[in-house]
Amino acid sequence: MKRLIAGLGIGLGVVMMLGCSGQSEMISLSIPSLRDPAAAKQAKGAGPTVGVVRFEDKRANRSHLGTKTGRLGGIEHFGVRGNDPGQAAATALADYLRSKGWNASVMSESAASSADVMVSGEIQEMEVDAKNGFFSTDLSSKVKVLVQGNNKNDGSKVRMTLTGSGTDSVFWFSPDDAQGLVNDVMAESFSKLVSSTKFENGALRLN
Numbered sequence: 001m002k003r004l005i006a007g008l009g010i011g012l013g014v015v016m017m018l019g020c021s022g023q024s025e026m027i028s029l030s031i032p033s034l035r036d037p038a039a040a041k042q043a044k045g046a047g048p049t050v051g052v053v054r055f056e057d058k059r060a061n062r063s064h065l066g067t068k069t070g071r072l073g074g075i076e077h078f079g080v081r082g083n084d085p086g087q088a089a090a091t092a093l094a095d096y097l098r099s100k101g102w103n104a105s106v107m108s109e110s111a112a113s114s115a116d117v118m119v120s121g122e123i124q125e126m127e128v129d130a131k132n133g134f135f136s137t138d139l140s141s142k143v144k145v146l147v148q149g150n151n152k153n154d155g156s157k158v159r160m161t162l163t164g165s166g167t168d169s170v171f172w173f174s175p176d177d178a179q180g181l182v183n184d185v186m187a188e189s190f191s192k193l194v195s196s197t198k199f200e201n202g203a204l205r206l207n
Contacts, residue, residue, distance in 0.1 A: 027068060027175050028081040029128070032092040033183040045101035048202045051112025052094040052104060055086040055121040055145065065182070066129040066141075068173075078128055078178055089123055089145060092183070096190045114152075117204045121147040128182040130173060137173035141166050141185045147193060151203040158197060158204050164189030 064077035065085070080088050090106050097104035104119075112118040125144040130137050142165040149158040164185045170177050197204055 025076045026064070026079045027076055027178070028079055029065065029175060029179040029182065030081050031085070031088040031179075031183060031186070032095050033179055044098055044103045044105060047101075047103050048116035048199050048204075050094075050097060050102055050104040050117045050119060050149075050204075051107035051115035052090045052097070052119045053107060053109045053112045054084075055089040055123050057086045058122045058124055059085075059126065066127040066178075068130040068178070069132065071132040071134070078130075085123060085126060089121065089126065089186070092186050093119070093121070093147075093190055093193075096187055097194070100194050102194075116152055116202045118150045118152070119147060120150070121145050126182070126186070128178045130178055132173065135171060137170050137177070139168040139170070139178055139181050141178075141182045143182070143185050143189045145189065149197075149204040153202050156203065158206060160193060160196065162189040162192050 062085075064079050066078045068076040068078065070076075082088065087106075094104045094106045107115065107118075109118075109120075123145050125142055127143075128139065128141040130139045142163075144161065144163045146159070146161050148160075151157070166181055166185045166188070168177060168181045196207055198207055199205070
């Protein structure tokens with residue numbers, strides 16, 4: 001498998017007739033990915049506490065994450081397991097920040113207001129699409145989220161737009177392929193938050 005992640009803002013012998021399962025079926029994807037449970041269990045790092053609250057879902061189409069189109073025209077839709085993209089995005093961000101050594105966790109808004117930094121966000125785009133062809137399935141994903149860090153000690157704010165996109169091509173499609181791609185793209189977009197900020201006196205600042 002070859003996976004390409006774009007810059008940030010930046011069967012042999014048997015041919016399956018795919019995509020005939022009907023339009024009503026939803027393929028549920030885990031966000032963040034359950035393939036790497038270590039990230040969710042990783043201990044929080046040292047330093048200022050960071051409370052990540054549920055993101056607002058501001059996508060133009062909130063009914064699904066994307067579409068899987070069969071070679072013969074059948075359509076299925078991708079959705080977030082648990083049907084809450086805003087909570088999924090917040091959890092994915094907290095897991096990512098924890099993997100980078102931040103003292104981050106998902107909190108309610110009231111609890112996060114007591115943290116050193118409260119991070120909120122809006123999902124502008126979060127999608128993954130798959131199109132079956134002959135002997136391959138082409139996938140694409142893109143993410144755009146607006147995040148804001150509110151510093152408790154002085155009331156200052158840090159705002160940032162995080163974007164990412166990626167493509168993949170697989171011979172034999174599995175929902176894990178779409179799940180892996182959208183999670184990789186999200187992690188790549190979140191990396192800008194880590195690389196572009198620093199902590200000073202308990203507050204989040206731009207580099």
